[in-house]
Amino acid sequence: MALDNHDTSDANAPRKGVWKSGKGKGRSQTKGRQLQEDAWDEVRALLADKPRRADLLIEHLHLIQDKFGHLSAAHLRALAEEMRMSMAEVYEVATFYAHFDVVKEGETPPPALTIRICDSLSCELAGAQALKTALEDGLDASEVRVVRAPCMGRCDTAPALEIGHNFVDHATLEKVKQVIAAGDTHVHMPDYEAFDAYVAGGGYEALKKLRRDGDWEDVQQNLLDAGLRGLGGAGFPSGKKWGFVRDNAGPRYMAVNGDEGEPGTFKDRWYLERVPHLFL
Ligand code: FES
Known part of the structure; x- marks a missing residue:
C-alpha cells in the first residue's frame, strides 16, 4: 500500500503529517489528529477518481456520510489529507450543515x-x-x-x-x-423539463428577440411599472435590483440561493426540481 497517493515516485519522502526528524531535533509527528491508514484507504476508495477540488468538499462529505452513516474524526482527517486542505476547513464545513453527523473519538455514532x-x-x-x-x-x-x-x-x-x-x-x-x-430511504426526484426540450418547443424565443433588438431600459421600466418584487421577505423591487447590477461594470456573477428560509415558501425547491433551466 502506497503511503501517499499523490506521488508514489519517492517512497522515502516524508509523509504529510509526519515530521522528518534529524539529529534529535523536531518531533516525529505533527501536533493534532494523526492520519489513520485504514480511514485514508476508505476515503480514497470512496472518492475513487473523483476530482479532489475544494469546491467538491461538500459532495465528498456526503459520500462519507452516506457510506458510514456519520463523519468520524478519522475520516475527516483522511479527507483533509486527500484534498490537501486543512483539518480546520474540513471540520468547519462538516459541522456547519445539519445533515452531517460529526462523531469525535469516543463518541457513539448515531443509529443507521x-x-x-x-x-x-x-x-x-x-x-x-x-x-x-x-x-x-x-x-x-x-x-x-x-x-x-x-x-x-x-x-x-x-x-x-x-x-x-x-x-x-x-x-x-x-x-x-x-x-x-x-427501505425506501432514497431521494425521489420529480420529472423535470430539460432545457433542449423547452427550447425545441419555442422556449426562450422572447429572450432571444430581446437580446437581438430589445431595449433593456424599457424592460427594466416595465418591471418597475409592474411592481414586481422579490419574494425573499424584504419585497425589494426587482427593477431596482436590475438597475444596480446594470450600473456596475462587468463581469457580473449571479448566485442562486436555493435555501428557502422564509416561512411558508417552497418556490425555489419547486422550480429547481421541475424547471432547472430557468436558473441557467
Ligand atoms: S415549514 Fe416545514 S417544510 Fe417549510
Whole structure:
C-alpha cells in the first residue's frame, strides 16, 4: 500500500503529517489528529477518481456520510489529507450543515437511520411537535433517530420530514413506518423539463428577440411599472435590483440561493426540481 497517493515516485519522502526528524531535533509527528491508514484507504476508495477540488468538499462529505452513516474524526482527517486542505476547513464545513453527523473519538455514532422532522412555522402549525413525539414513542430508538430540522421547502405539504434522503409529505407515523418497512430511504426526484426540450418547443424565443433588438431600459421600466418584487421577505423591487447590477461594470456573477428560509415558501425547491433551466 502506497503511503501517499499523490506521488508514489519517492517512497522515502516524508509523509504529510509526519515530521522528518534529524539529529534529535523536531518531533516525529505533527501536533493534532494523526492520519489513520485504514480511514485514508476508505476515503480514497470512496472518492475513487473523483476530482479532489475544494469546491467538491461538500459532495465528498456526503459520500462519507452516506457510506458510514456519520463523519468520524478519522475520516475527516483522511479527507483533509486527500484534498490537501486543512483539518480546520474540513471540520468547519462538516459541522456547519445539519445533515452531517460529526462523531469525535469516543463518541457513539448515531443509529443507521435518521428522520429529520421539520419544525419551522408551517410544519409547526400542522402538528410537527405531536408528530415528533409520536415518532419517538412509536419507533425503535436503537435503529432510528428522530431529530428536528429547519424548513425543507415543502411548506405546502406540511408536516414534512425526511427519512434518510426520502422526503415524506403530509407525514404521519403510519406513513413513516411504511417507508421504513420498504427501505425506501432514497431521494425521489420529480420529472423535470430539460432545457433542449423547452427550447425545441419555442422556449426562450422572447429572450432571444430581446437580446437581438430589445431595449433593456424599457424592460427594466416595465418591471418597475409592474411592481414586481422579490419574494425573499424584504419585497425589494426587482427593477431596482436590475438597475444596480446594470450600473456596475462587468463581469457580473449571479448566485442562486436555493435555501428557502422564509416561512411558508417552497418556490425555489419547486422550480429547481421541475424547471432547472430557468436558473441557467
Ligand atoms: S415549514 Fe416545514 S417544510 Fe417549510
